[in-house]
Amino acid sequence: MNQPFIVLAGRYKIKPEKRERFLELATVGVEPTRQESGNISYAFYEEVNVPNSFIYFEEWENREALMAHLKQPYITPLLAEFADLVDGSADVKIYDVEHYTTGLD
Numbered sequence: 001m002n003q004p005f006i007v008l009a010g011r012y013k014i015k016p017e018k019r020e021r022f023l024e025l026a027t028v029g030v031e032p033t034r035q036e037s038g039n040i041s042y043a044f045y046e047e048v049n050v051p052n053s054f055i056y057f058e059e060w061e062n063r064e065a066l067m068a069h070l071k072q073p074y075i076t077p078l079l080a081e082f083a084d085l086v087d088g089s090a091d092v093k094i095y096d097v098e099h100y101t102t103g104l105d
Contacts, residue, residue: 003061004062004096004097004098005040005059005060005061005062005097006059006060006061006062006063006065006066006094006095006096006097007057007058007059007060007094007095007097008056008057008058008060008066008092008093008094008095009055009056009057009058009092009093009094009095010055010056010090010091010092010093011053011054011055011056011090011091011092012053012054012055012056012086012090012091013050013052013053013086013087013088014052014053014054014085014086014087015052015085015086015087016051016052016087018084018085019052021081021085022054022078022085025077025078025081025085026044026054026078028074029072029074029075029078030042030043030044032072032074033069033072033074033075036065036068036069036072037065038060038061038062038064038065038066038068038069039058039059039060039061039065039069040059040060040061041057041058041059042057042058042059043056043057043058044056044057045057052087063094063096066094
């Protein structure tokens with residue numbers, strides 16, 4: 001039986017003049033986040049055809065692990081400046097996954 005987990009999928013358009021600051025704040029937390037207890041996967045990508053639009057895809061063992069992540073010292077600086085970095089509103093979805101399959105079979 002599959003264990004339930006949490007998926008965070010976020011899409012953010014970053015102000016062009018804030019791009020370098022966003023990348024600085026976002027990249028510093030990637031490796032430490034991947035080492036966190038409760039993290040299954042953590043990545044962010046820039047959309048190929050949409051400059052300054054980034055997608056976060058995160059998998060967590062549970063909501064508590066995600067909430068603990070948001071309090072980490074390598075994440076809080078990004079969160080503190082996020083409103084100034086983002087252009088428009090953020091699109092964030094959190095899914096509680098109870099059942100899933102792997103592959104397309």
